[in-house]
Amino acid sequence: MRNMIFSTPISTQLAKKIASAAGTTSGHAEFRSFADGERYVRVLSNVRGRSVVALGSTPPPAENWIDLLFLIRALKENGARRVTAVLPYLGYGRGDHVEKKGEMIALRLVANLLESAGASRVIVVDPHAAEISRFFRVPASAVSILDGLLSKIEAGADLLTVAPDRGAAERAGRAARILGTNQVVVFKKIRPRPNVVRLLPGKVIRGTKSAIIVDDMIDTGGTVVAAIRRLRASGVRNITVAATHGILSRDAAKKIRLAGAASVIVSDTLPVTESQKRLLKIVGTAEAIVRVL
Numbered sequence: 001m002r003n004m005i006f007s008t009p010i011s012t013q014l015a016k017k018i019a020s021a022a023g024t025t026s027g028h029a030e031f032r033s034f035a036d037g038e039r040y041v042r043v044l045s046n047v048r049g050r051s052v053v054a055l056g057s058t059p060p061p062a063e064n065w066i067d068l069l070f071l072i073r074a075l076k077e078n079g080a081r082r083v084t085a086v087l088p089y090l091g092y093g094r095g096d097h098v099e100k101k102g103e104m105i106a107l108r109l110v111a112n113l114l115e116s117a118g119a120s121r122v123i124v125v126d127p128h129a130a131e132i133s134r135f136f137r138v139p140a141s142a143v144s145i146l147d148g149l150l151s152k153i154e155a156g157a158d159l160l161t162v163a164p165d166r167g168a169a170e171r172a173g174r175a176a177r178i179l180g181t182n183q184v185v186v187f188k189k190i191r192p193r194p195n196v197v198r199l200l201p202g203k204v205i206r207g208t209k210s211a212i213i214v215d216d217m218i219d220t221g222g223t224v225v226a227a228i229r230r231l232r233a234s235g236v237r238n239i240t241v242a243a244t245h246g247i248l249s250r251d252a253a254k255k256i257r258l259a260g261a262a263s264v265i266v267s268d269t270l271p272v273t274e275s276q277k278r279l280l281k282i283v284g285t286a287e288a289i290v291r292v293l
Contacts, residue, residue, distance in 0.1 A: 002022075002023075002024050003022075003024060003050075003051050003052055003053045003084065003293060004024065004025050004026070004027040004045065004047065004050060004052045004053070005018055005019050005022075005024060005025070005026050005027060005052070005053045005055060006026075006027040006028075006029050006043070006045075006052060006053065006054050006055065006071060006075065007026070007029075007054075007055045007056060008031065008054075008055070008056030008057075008064065008067040008068050008071055009031050009067065010056060010057050010059075010064050010067075010270075010271065011055050011056050011057050011088060013268075013271070014055065014088060014268055014269070014285065014286065015055050017268075017284060017286035018053075018055065018286045018289055018290055018293075020286075021286045021287050021290045022290045022293065027043070027044075027045040027047065027052060028043075028044040028045045029041060029042060029043050029044055029045075029071060029074070030042040030044060031067055033063075039063055039066045039067060039070060041067060041070035041071050041074050042074065043071075043074045043075055043078045047075055047078055047079055047080040048078065048079030048080070049079060049080075049081050050079075050080055050081060051080070051081055051082040051083075051084070052075055052080045052082070052083055052084070053083075053084045053085075053086055053293060054068060054071050054072045054075060054083055054084070054085050054086070054119070055086045055088070056068035056071065056085075056086075056087065056088075057087060057088045057089035057091070057269055057270055058087060058089065058090060058091035058092075058110075059089055059091050059247060059270060060091065064091065065091060065110070065113075068085070068087070068114075068117075069113055069114070069117040070117075072085055072114070072117040072118050072119050073117045073118055075118070076117075076118035082120040082121070083118055083119055083120055084119070084120060084121045084122075084123065084293065085114055085119040085121070085122045085123070086122075086123045086124075086289060086293070087122070087123070087124045087125070088125045088267075088268075088269035088270070088285060088289070089125065089217075089245050089247075089269045089270050090107075090110075090124045090127050090128075090132075091110070092106040092107055092109075092110050093107055093124070093127050093128040093129060094107075094128045095107045096128060096129035096135070107129060107135050108135050111135040111136045111140075114136075114138075115136065115137055115138055119138060120138060120139075121138055121139045121140070122136055122138060122139070122140040122141075123140070123141055123142075123143060123289070123292055123293070124140070124141075124142050124143070125142070125143045125145060125244065125245075125267070125269050125285055125288070125289065126142065126143070126144055126145060126146070126216050126244040126245065126269075127142050127216075128167075128216055128217070130142075130170065141292065143285075143288050143289055143291075143292055144288075145244055145267055145283065145285050145288045146171065146174060146175060146178065146214075146244075147178060148267070148283045148284070148285070148288065149214075149242045149243075149244065149265050149266075149267065149283050150175060150178050150179060150212075150242060151283070152265070152281070153179060153212060153240060153242070155179035155180050155181060158181075158183070158208060158209070158210065159179060159181045159183070159208075159210050159211065159212065160181070160183045160184075160185060160208040160210065160211040160212070160231075160236065161173075161175050161176040161179065161181055161183065161184045161185070161211070161212055161214060162184075162185050162186075162187070162211050162212065162213045162214065162227060162231065163184070163185070163186040163187065163213075163214065163215070164187055164213055164215055164223045164224055164226070164227040165186075165187060165188065165215075165223055166186060166188060168186075168214060168215045168216065169186045171214050171215065171216060172184055172186065172214045175212065175214045175242070179212070183208065187226075187227055187230065208234075208235070208236055209235075209236065209237060209238060210236065210237075210238040210239075210240075211231050211236045211238070211239050211240070212239075212240045212241070212242060213227050213228070213231075213239065213240070213241045213242070213261075214242050214243070215241075215242075215243045216243060216244055216245065217243055217244065217245035217246075217247055218241070218243045218245070218246055218247060218248060218252055218253075218256070218264075218266065219247045219248075219249050219252065220249045220250050220252055221248070221249075221250075221252030221253070221255045221256050224241055224243075224252075224256055224259075224261075225255055225256060225259045228241075228256065228259040228260050228261055229259060229260075232259075232260050237260075238262055239260055239261050239262055240261065240262060240263050240264075240265065241256055241261045241263070241264045241265065242264075242265040242266075243265070243266055244266065244267050244269060245266065245267065245269050245270055246266030246267070246269075246270055246272055246276070246280065246282075247270060248266075248270075248272065248276060253276050253279040253280055254279060256279075257279050263281055264279060264280050264281065265280070265281045265282075265283060266280055266281075266282060266283070267282065267283045267284070267285050268282055268283070268284055268285055268286075269285055
């Protein structure tokens with residue numbers, strides 16, 4: 001992979017790791033804000049006739065999306081032959097379906113925006129939607145880093161693999177196969193109001209001493225904390241949490257550790273603060289991304 005790699009500000013460190021792993025060069029672009037908050041993007045490297053990569057995670061605030069879209073368009077307007085958009089974290093990826101009348105599918109809209117900006121191909125790390133390609137007209141694919149997240153877990157037949165909700169069931173099943181375990185539990189939850197989680201009554205395998213909770217992301221941590229409490233009430237004491245994307249809103253990492261998690265494993269798709277690093281184990285994604293570029 002010899003494509004020049006450009007990055008939005010939020011993903012600069014990951015871009016350097018990818019360029020080093022791929023043995024390629026980093027492109028240069030200028031990003032800044034006007035006095036009113038509007039964003040400015042300028043490509044500084046010569047990209048005419050080249051295939052390039054535009055890398056950028058897109059969590060809130062919205063300027064992360066603006067930066068990536070403007071970067072893709074600037075690359076195209078400055079002569080890039082092909083632009084591969086790589087989103088380590090896909091913002092609005094949870095908007096892949098409609099639950100209530102009057103809602104819209106946000107993921108379809110942001111997919112259209114990436115295409116309109118000029119992306120020839122899209123790569124997403126562990127998206128919330130399992131079949132990400134169905135939202136795009138250009139080639140789109142997912143990169144799984146589940147093996148990396150689980151690489152430091154001491155597996156055993158008595159290890160319980162837990163999906164904190166039905167949306168994580170498929171991921172938990174894959175994790176169980178990777179770890180060589182034969183015990184999988186899927187919890188069911190309801191949300192009485194936004195960002196509030198309640199687990200429904202259900203069976204928990206008793207006699208288990210160790211468990212790993214597997215999900216694609218940790219936002220406020222409410223779902224994970226509820227799962228930890230259910231497990232601890234059933235006698236499980238050694239609990240690990242593994243999720244690709246550490247959004248970690250509202251002191252989520254601290255809440256999860258205080259609830260009883262022995263360790264919390266996330267990837268580097270999103271930056272974390274120094275205080276969060278002390279509570280986390282962080283797995284790199286650069287090599288997995290390079291393999292698909």
